[in-house]
Amino acid sequence: MKNKLPVIAFLLFFCCLIFFPLVFKTPFPRHVLIMVFLYATMGIGWNIIGGYAGQVSFGNAAFFGVGAYSSAILLVHFGISPWVGMLVGVLLSALLAVIVGYPCFRLQGHYFAIATIAVGEIVMVAFLNWNFAGAAVGIYLPILEQSLKNFEFHTSKLPYYYIIVCIFLFALAVCYFMEKSRWGYYFRAIKNDPDGACSLGINIRKYKLYAFILSAVITSICGTFYAQYILYIHPSSTMDLMMSIQICIIVLIGGLGKLFGPVLGAIIFVPLTELTRVYLGSQGQGMDFIIYALIIMVIAIMRPQGLWGVFSREARGTR
Amino acid sequence: MEGILAQTIVSGLLIGFLYALIAVGLTMIFGVMDIVNFAHGDYLMVAMYFSFWLFFLFGFDPLFSLPIVTILLFGLGVITYYLIIRPIINAPMLSQIFVTFGLLIFLRGLAQFLWKVDYRMIPQTLSSGNIEAFGIYFGKPQIIAAAGAVICNGVILWFLKKTRLGMALEAVAEDKEAARLMGIDSDRMYALAWGIGIASVGIAGVLLSSFYYVFPEVGANFGLIAFVVVALGGFGSIPGAFIAGIIVGLVEVLSGFLIAPSLKFMFVLAIYLAVVFVRPQGLLGHK
Numbered sequence: 001m002k003n004k005l006p007v008i009a010f011l012l013f014f015c016c017l018i019f020f021p022l023v024f025k026t027p028f029p030r031h032v033l034i035m036v037f038l039y040a041t042m043g044i045g046w047n048i049i050g051g052y053a054g055q056v057s058f059g060n061a062a063f064f065g066v067g068a069y070s071s072a073i074l075l076v077h078f079g080i081s082p083w084v085g086m087l088v089g090v091l092l093s094a095l096l097a098v099i100v101g102y103p104c105f106r107l108q109g110h111y112f113a114i115a116t117i118a119v120g121e122i123v124m125v126a127f128l129n130w131n132f133a134g135a136a137v138g139i140y141l142p143i144l145e146q147s148l149k150n151f152e153f154h155t156s157k158l159p160y161y162y163i164i165v166c167i168f169l170f171a172l173a174v175c176y177f178m179e180k181s182r183w184g185y186y187f188r189a190i191k192n193d194p195d196g197a198c199s200l201g202i203n204i205r206k207y208k209l210y211a212f213i214l215s216a217v218i219t220s221i222c223g224t225f226y227a228q229y230i231l232y233i234h235p236s237s238t239m240d241l242m243m244s245i246q247i248c249i250i251v252l253i254g255g256l257g258k259l260f261g262p263v264l265g266a267i268i269f270v271p272l273t274e275l276t277r278v279y280l281g282s283q284g285q286g287m288d289f290i291i292y293a294l295i296i297m298v299i300a301i302m303r304p305q306g307l308w309g310v311f312s313r314e315a316r317g318t319r
Numbered sequence: 320m321e322g323i324l325a326q327t328i329v330s331g332l333l334i335g336f337l338y339a340l341i342a343v344g345l346t347m348i349f350g351v352m353d354i355v356n357f358a359h360g361d362y363l364m365v366a367m368y369f370s371f372w373l374f375f376l377f378g379f380d381p382l383f384s385l386p387i388v389t390i391l392l393f394g395l396g397v398i399t400y401y402l403i404i405r406p407i408i409n410a411p412m413l414s415q416i417f418v419t420f421g422l423l424i425f426l427r428g429l430a431q432f433l434w435k436v437d438y439r440m441i442p443q444t445l446s447s448g449n450i451e452a453f454g455i456y457f458g459k460p461q462i463i464a465a466a467g468a469v470i471c472n473g474v475i476l477w478f479l480k481k482t483r484l485g486m487a488l489e490a491v492a493e494d495k496e497a498a499r500l501m502g503i504d505s506d507r508m509y510a511l512a513w514g515i516g517i518a519s520v521g522i523a524g525v526l527l528s529s530f531y532y533v534f535p536e537v538g539a540n541f542g543l544i545a546f547v548v549v550a551l552g553g554f555g556s557i558p559g560a561f562i563a564g565i566i567v568g569l570v571e572v573l574s575g576f577l578i579a580p581s582l583k584f585m586f587v588l589a590i591y592l593a594v595v596f597v598r599p600q601g602l603l604g605h606k
Contacts (some may be wrong), residue, residue, distance in 0.1 A: 056416055103596050110355040111413050111595050114546050118588040121543065135489045241539070245424065252417055284536070285435065289428025296421035300414045301406045 005086060020041050020116075021258040028278075030157045031289070034229065036270045037161075037168045038222055043250040043262025044171040044217030048178065049249060050258035056113045058244045063093040063216040065127065065239030067223025071106035072139045072233055073132070082151040086224040094135075094213045095124075101212040105205045108194075121246055127235040141227060151228045160229050163303030171218045173257055178214065187211050188257070215241025249292055252299060256307030264308050280296030326455050327576045328569065333465040337569020340523040341541055342469035342548035342560040343475060344516030350555025351512040353493040354404065359420035360542020362517050364430060365539070366392055366524025366529065367533040374441045381529040382463070389518050396517025400510045408509070419576055423542075430535035438532040447529075448461055464526035471522050472561055479557070488512060492555065535562050540584065542569075547591040553601030560603060566590075 020033055051130045062141050070092055113177025128136050144150040153159040178184050186207045189197035198204055227233045237243075246269070254265025269292065276288040300305070345359045366388050373384040403422065407414050450457045479485040490498040491508040501506055531537070548567050552559025567587055575583035594601060 054413065056413060103592075107595055107599070110416065111550075111599065114355075114550070115418055115592060115595055117543065117546075118591045122585050122588050125582060129410030129579070129581050142599065230595075245420065248417075248420075249424075256413065286428040286431030288435075289424050292430060293421045293423075293428055297403055297418055300417040300421060301403065 017165050018025075021158055025066075026071070032271055032274050034157060034164050035274065036266045037164045038226065038229075039250055039270050040263045041164070041168045041171045041249045041256065042219055042222045042267035043265055044168075044175050045215045046174060046247045047251045047257065047262050048187070049208075049211045049215040050219070051251055051255075051261065052179070052184065052187040052191065052258075053208055054187075055105070055208055055211070057111075057116045057212070057215070058241065058248065058249070059116035059123075060219050060247050061214065061239040061241070061243035061271065062100075062120045062123040063096065063219040064223040064226070064243060065123065065233075065235065066093045066096055067220030068225075068227040068233045068238045069127065069133055069139070071224040072141055072227045075141060076139055077132075081149065082224060082228050083149075086221060089220045089224050090217050093216040097212045097216035098209065101209045102205075105208045105212075107115070117241060120239065120241060124235050124239045124241075127239065136235070138232060138237075139227075141231040141233075143231070147227075152231070154314055158250055160225075164225055164229075167221055171221075172259070172263075174214065177200055179259060183207065183210060191257070245248050249296055249303045252296060253292075253307060258308040268307075321358075322454055322578070325453075329455055329457065331459065331569040331572035332565060333461040333568070334572070335565035336465040336468040336472075337523055337527060337564075338541075338544055338548050338568050339564025340471055340526075342521055342545040342564055343472055343557055344519040345554065345562045346517075346549045346555055346557060347475070349514050349549065350557075351488060352408065352509050355419065356516070356542040357416065357419040357522060357542070358426055359516075359545055360521045360538030360540070361423050361430075362392065362395070362538070363424035363524040363527070363541050364533070364535065364538035365395070366521035367528040367531075367537060368430065368434065369458045369521075370408050370451075370528040371439055371533045375439075381441060381525050385467075385522065385525045388521050389494060392524075392593075393514040393518035396480025396513040396515070397411045397510050398447060399517065400513035403501075404513065405506070405509070414476070423485055423538075424556070427538070434535065436535055438507075438534045440532050441528055444529045446572070458530060460526075460530040467522065467526045472557070475519060478515075484511070488555075502550055544587060546588055547594075550591050551601055552595050553603045556601065556603040559600050559601055559603030573580050 021030055024030055024033065042060070045063075046057065049055050049057050049060075067086070067089035071082040072087030074080040074085040074088060075082055093173070100119050104119070108114055127133055132138065136232075141152075142226075143154070144152050146153045146155065148159070151163075155318065186202050189200070189202060190204055190207060194204055207318055223238060226238065230237075250265035250269050251262050252265070253268055254263065255261030272291060273288045277292075280287055326421055341359070341363060345356060346360075348354060348356050358524040369388045369391060370381050370384050373387065375383065379387075399422070407418050415522055444460065448459045450459060450462070477485075479489055486509050487498070487503045488511060490501065492504045494503050497509075527541075544567060548560055549565060550559070550561045550563075552563035567590065569589060571583050572585050574586035578586070
């Protein structure tokens with residue numbers, strides 16, 4: 001019984017994923033759902049480095065931007081399929097993660113967090129001034145015939161929904177197997193007691209780097225998806241510091257280092273953003289941020305482990 | 320060419336003094352209690368808005384609103400400490416980072432909600448105008464700001480080194496337990512550090528508001544610059560922050576002048592990375 005409950009819960013969750021769009025047929029709820037899974041996936045990516053390995057990265061939006069820009073540039077300038085662009089983005093992001101991570105993982109705590117902000121901002125300034133990549137104007141992706149091959153759909157958001165669900169499930173699977181594997185234990189050891197982990201012979205820097213690469217790859221895939229979904233990208237919409245912060249907020253709300261934490265976080269966070277935007281309009285500008293800020297501060301003070309624990313504890317109580 | 324270069328260096332020096340003042344509060348709070356206040360730049364924004372509204376509603380010149388805003392920000396710093404910093408002093412670092420980050424988002428969101436994203440500026444102040452000397456133009460508000468920053472840094476340093484209260488603060492920074500045995504209430508010292516730290520960034524904000532736009536995101540860049548200054552000077556070192564502020568100001572204007580203005584921020588951030596990789600303790604910090 002003890003092991004079956006999560007399986008049943010997950011199957012239910014999976015069915016919901018498939019049938020959601022059949023219940024919600026209008027574009028807006030579907031858009032919200034797509035954004036929920038996009039953010040949940042980015043959250044899973046951040047959770048690997050921030051939640052499991054305990055290294056607070058405020059620069060993950062850089063990987064998102066690299067993913068978005070890789071596929072967009074290849075498509076606009078060379079006519080290469082976004083799917084290939086996605087792979088290129090993944091490789092470039094992994095490379096960036098190594099270049100940034102190798103020196104930065106010597107740093108600890110605040111020093112590392114600030115270094116990732118600096119790197120993220122440097123990448124953004126570089127893109128803002130890079131004419132080939134559209135500089136401050138951004139890139140409009142060409143409207144092509146809709147097909148899976150072109151990764152563009154104009155009549156319905158449904159294909160986008162299923163693609164992002166697939167990406168989300170992939171990320172969830174990666175995170176699940178990571179959590180159960182040797183890497184997962186190493187990451188948590190590094191988070192909880194770096195000196196102890198080191199004395200047990202774990203190469204801390206190497207495993208932090210692995211966590212960072214995994215995180216970068218997942219985030220980069222989301223970037224390509226975002227570019228193909230919105231069809232317009234700009235440095236400040238893809239790699240602003242605020243983007244990185246939003247990713248962290250989701251994980252923090254949901255639960256750091258919990259497999260489903262980012263999902264819970266995204267389910268709370270994204271509809272709140274979208275709804276305040278729709279109902280309050282420009283009058284409510286900033287209102288969503290005030291609400292998150294209060295949630296974050298309360299969570300960080302009262303429940304640093306996030307909201308996921310609340311639910312699982314209740315589940316344990318009723319069993 | 321030489322004239323422009325000299326002009327550039329002078330403006331870099333002047334803004335550098337202000338950077339030093341912005342950073343002093345950050346480095347002080349870090350030095351005393353090992354907490355990095357990610358929302359530091361946003362207190363600058365709050366002070367700038369106070370200064371703007373005092374001017375707009377009551378016609379107060381920034382120089383007159385300086386003491387008012389300083390007291391307000393001191394209070395704000397103390398309130399911040401008791402409300403959200405005290406509960407997480409012994410919490411894991413992740414919580415500490417997220418609390419001050421939440422504060423950053425809160426202040427920025429509040430400013431956006433209350434005052435929208437418009438750029439606002441105080442049009443004409445008592446200190447407007449230029450002075451010319453040796454063929455170089457000095458903006459009067461910049462000179463007043465730089466002078467204010469130097470005086471303010473001096474006063475803080477004097478306070479820490481020469482007064483009993485300041486020495487008590489330094490003692491807590493040095494060794495909390497030993498300070499407690501000497502009868503120093505570390506809780507009140509922390510509150511004082513937050514008060515002074517936020518008040519000093521408030522002074523910087525008012526001085527800045529006489530020649531710079533106010534908008535909800537104004538704290539973002541200044542906050543990042545403050546981190547660079549603090550890291551370069553050495554976390555917790557006030558004289559270090561002073562020297563580093565000047566260096567950062569110079570690097571910013573010189574890279575803007577010699578390479579490209581739109582890339583200058585990149586060079587400033589690169590200093591941070593260079594410092595933490597090559598000399599993590601900064602110029603005057605100790606490890």
